[in-house]
Amino acid sequence: MLPTPRPELMRMPQVAHGSLDYAELAGLGLDPDRTLDFSANINPYGPSPAVTKALAGVPVHRYPDREALALRRALAAHLGASPEQVIVGNGSTELLWLVALAFVRAGDPVVVVEPTFGEYARALALMGATIYRPTARPDRAFQVPLDEVAGDLRRSRPRLLFLCNPNNPTGVLLPPDSVLAWARDCPETLFVVDESYLAFASGARSVLDGAHENVLVLRSMTKDYALAGLRLGYAVGHPEVVDALARARPPWSVSALAQAAGIAALEDQAHLLRSLKLLAEAKRALVEGLGHLGLEPVPSAANFFLVPVGNGAALRRALLQRGILVRDCESFGLPAYIRIATRRTEENGRLLSAVAEVGL
Template sequence: MARSCTRLGNTGNPALGDRMRVVHGGLDEAELYHLGLDREQVLDFSSSINPLGTADSVRNAALSADLAAYPDRQSWRLRVALATSEGIRPNEVVVGNGSAELIHLIAQNYLNATSRCLILAPTFGEYEAAAAQTGAEVVHLRARQEDGFRWPIPSTVTRIEQARPDLVFLCNPNNPTGVYLDRITVTRLAEAAGSSGLLVLDDAFVPFVTTPWDTRSLIDSGKVILVRSLTKSHALAGVRLGYAIARENIIEKIESLQYTWSVNAIAQAAGLAALKEDKHVERAREVVGEAMAYLRDELLRIGLFPEPPDANFLIVDVGDGARVREALLHHAIAVRDCTSFGLPGYIRIAARPLVECKYLIAALEKIMAEGVITGVNL
């Protein structure tokens, strides 16, 4: 298994700033401006959110939030509603300004300059940014392309047990590879992490999995924190809303470092309405299933080899991800260049409604004919 290891100091380390500037999907207004494009004209396959957009009831709830009053500091009503829907106690859940905020708060609580953090990579960049900021040693356990981006579990368990990390970050299904580990595997990883510290399990994309397994019982060990995002499942990326579930003592610690009023009133109102919109997520899962099957078949037809998708996105080797992303933008289509994940040959494509997927495939065929896609087995 390829492995990279970085120790980053708290101060004076020129690499720290770079580590903190995490690349994300989504549209870049400045870039669109220079290309003469309006946001509304672009088909956005670069951020992996609910392809149906925000439900009307959620939008209406957000619009009727009280803008004059301070938001509830503990997001109490939303917390109680989340606890009820998850079958846990309100003090076992904390709401955040996106799950990204919670990832940073967890790192701040459990890491410092003498600790070690293991990240199952390639994966979401905020884990490294959050860990690096604390000065902790960051160790990446990188899955390899030739293994279908699956970590070899026995040696990964051994590596975790030997490294004795304070925190292990695992994203399941993983961003960007789409690999989804089963309950037995995650439990083994959680036990290995729990022998010295905690496992942070990021469930952000579970709502789009066709047959997911329930992660909730993992918190009973007191060694697992589940991080979840309403941003993805309910298309609330602009509002920012996520939550973490764990034993009460852990939740208390996370909350203790949270800025006052970090979750605004619009987000809290939208979240309460979103919890009543299971049907919207169910319909989104159907759209995702249809889009993923279509994209996989069509990519194969045009000569590309996508990794098998277990989530609402897939990655595919196109030779030069940055070049293909740029070429597609000229067709008003945004995809995620995977260079920042250490996968410069790949792009990540999110599930969108079928009609949009057809535009994407047509644009890919055009740029292939122009010779933009090279270096793969065409």
């Protein structure tokens, strides 16, 4: 008989994600290069040209710097923090897994504010945590259920709390003050705030500005800086928390290419700001276009937004047959919704035509 894996592994929830599923496309006879992906929330204007240039000069025969010191120094300077407060990871996904690995014991109470990115609960389930899930509701405009969160914090005194801000998939932005007040009231809880989409929310404040010892901020460089294929993210927090994550991390998890790309991307803020401005305008026009088709997108602070369509999976299927991929929201417990990430104006036009053709 084969050795059996840990029981927690078998009980872990299966998590769906956006982005192209190459096997699915092959099954449908679709060419990935000709499929327009509205399902992954990535800056469609791509990375800075400086990134491509930097990649060409990276020696790939050597191991990367295990500590990623140059990149951490660049991030620290960008954030007004010290390098000891910053850790980089193979995408923010690796970092949130490290948080679970480093801090959560079997049976620990933890809080995940739902509906949200599925990896938090997956990582926590593998650690055997008891997960409390205060959940934002459609009939309350998907606002973070502050009373429910406060109740779960009071009753369970959790080891940690995960909050995504602005939230995936709802796009709802919570001002940092609530999190900072919770952090003050619950010093024994680690508040992990995933700000992977904060750059897309023009003018939004970061919870970093109110720096609390028990707040850890996660950021992705795969979304705003468009480095999804390279995988790069970072976390900022108290040096002792950051050190715990560093101890749990496998060595060399951030490649030399990703480190060089990260430094080059950070140096070209003009490219980022230009593309974010174009994207905000493209989003406004796309939301308006969907409105003209009789749809009512949910107001969102991010580059993506939810749209109630009746049967999300059916619309996804119909659009995919036309070479257009959107995210159906069944896995978020919202089967009546799709999530659309804004792309460039001309591509958004193709989505609008396809939706009009399919009808609802």
